[in-house]
Amino acid sequence: xxxxxxxxxxxxxxxxxxxxxxxxxxxxxxxxxxxxxxxxxxxxxxxxxxxxxxxxxxxxxxxxxxxxxxxxxxxxxxxxxxxxxxxxxxxxxxxxxxxxxxxxxxxxxxxxxxxxxxxxxxxxxxxxxxxxxxxxxxxxxxxxxxxxxxxxxxxxxxxxxxxxxxxxxxxxxxxxxxxxxxxxxxxxx
Ligand code: A4P
Ligand code: MG
Numbered sequence: 001x002x003x004x005x006x007x008x009x010x011x012x013x014x015x016x017x018x019x020x021x022x023x024x025x026x027x028x029x030x031x032x033x034x035x036x037x038x039x040x041x042x043x044x045x046x047x048x049x050x051x052x053x054x055x056x057x058x059x060x061x062x063x064x065x066x067x068x069x070x071x072x073x074x075x076x077x078x079x080x081x082x083x084x085x086x087x088x089x090x091x092x093x094x095x096x097x098x099x100x101x102x103x104x105x106x107x108x109x110x111x112x113x114x115x116x117x118x119x120x121x122x123x124x125x126x127x128x129x130x131x132x133x134x135x136x137x138x139x140x141x142x143x144x145x146x147x148x149x150x151x152x153x154x155x156x157x158x159x160x161x162x163x164x165x166x167x168x169x170x171x172x173x174x175x176x177x178x179x180x181x182x183x184x185x186x187x188x189x
Contacts, residue, residue: 046079062104094130
């Protein structure tokens with residue numbers, strides 16, 4: 001049964017929760033946005049950046065008159081509540097010049113909370129696990145890269161979800177975080 005939780009304040013703020021964040025971009029040098037987003041996640045208060053997947057390219061889901069996307073998934077451990085984390089992620093999107101013009105439209109940076117521990121939330125601002133991730137190759141393949149044994153609350157194992165998706169719909173890129181040279185240095189300094 002799905003839990004309906006609107007207030008997370010009862011959670012122990014010192015508890016670090018394994019959290020997976022979807023990173024996407026299809027505007028203005030997308031690889032740079034995706035790679036530097038990881039640096040910004042690592043700088044978040046109460047949050048420890050653990051690792052990131054490879055980068056993947058795919059055709060847009062939604063309107064087709066937009067560029068292909070670059071996606072990755074990062075794992076962090078965080079003491080932030082999901083709503084606090086959402087606020088921080090939206091601040092990072094804003095810093096990357098994110099403009100909201102149309103649903104599923106082009107963007108410099110999109111940061112989605114895919115999984116937050118084993119929590120299931122449906123609130124006005126947040127749905128966790130993120131809606132539709134089980135059907136999205138651009139989420140499940142990078143997630144499998146960094147968490148092949150993960151079980152997603154209500155959806156099952158990442159391995160099982162991956163087996164149902166077409167690998168040919170995405171392309172793994174030969175770019176790593178350590179090869180990123182375009183890092184910005186003034187986030188929260
Ligand atoms: N929101 C609810 N749940 C969450 C969550 N778990 N994490 C709310 C983050 N935000 C969440 O998001 C709209 C609202 O969703 C937020 O205000 C938050 O309260 P948004 O980023 O403003 O708008 P959006 O991203 O256009 O909407 P949506 O429905 O989140 O779209 P998706 O699911 O993020 O998909 N094609 C490819 N190939 N790769 C992509 O990454 N991404 C999208 C956007 C479309 N097509 C794509 C890709
Ligand atoms: Mg989004």
